[in-house]
Structures are given as C-alpha cells and as structure tokens.
Amino acid sequence: MREEALIIPYEKGLRPPSSIKEVNAHLPDGYELVKGKGYFYFSYPANELWEQESVMVINLRQQSLQDWIDDFNRLRPKKEEQNG
Numbered sequence: 001m002r003e004e005a006l007i008i009p010y011e012k013g014l015r016p017p018s019s020i021k022e023v024n025a026h027l028p029d030g031y032e033l034v035k036g037k038g039y040f041y042f043s044y045p046a047n048e049l050w051e052q053e054s055v056m057v058i059n060l061r062q063q064s065l066q067d068w069i070d071d072f073n074r075l076r077p078k079k080e081e082q083n084g
Contacts, residue, residue, distance in 0.1 A: 006073060016063065017068060035060070038058055040055045042071075044076070050076065051077070055071050
C-alpha cells in the first residue's frame with residue numbers, strides 16, 4: 001500500500017545519517033532499515049511483497065539521509081503492484 005513519497009528537509013537530507021535509528025525515524029510504522037553482512041535491507045509488513053529490499057552499500061554513511069529515503073521510496077511497491 002503505497003503512501004506519499006517521504007521527503008526529508010533539505011539541510012537534514014544532505015548529510016549522512018548518524019545511525020540506522022535516524023533513518024528508521026523517518027520511515028512509516030512497520031518498516032525499518034536493517035544491516036546485513038555487507039549490505040542493508042528494508043524490512044516491511046507481512047502483507048506486502050517486495051521484489052527487492054536490499055541496498056548494496058557496506059557503510060551507512062556512504063549515502064545521505066535523503067538517499068536512504070529515496071531508496072525506500074524506489075523499492076517500496078506501488079499500491080497497484082500489490083493489488084495485482
């Protein structure tokens with residue numbers, strides 16, 4: 001179920017996040033960024049099916065906060081895709 005795309009205030013979005021917790025604070029309830037071995041992925045509610053949830057970067061600070069949110073918006077399935 002796709003909602004509006006998330007957007008971070010300009011100044012805050014330009015810098016790398018200080019922690020996964022900071023990224024997760026900007027995601028809707030039920031979603032979170034999780035660190036795997038050599039990559040990160042988004043976990044999501046069981047009633048959604050994502051074709052891809054991985055972001056292939058080793059370090060959280062390789063991307064800005066807005067880049068993480070953009071990855072979430074890009075990877076999260078559109079509502080129409082969920083309904084078939």
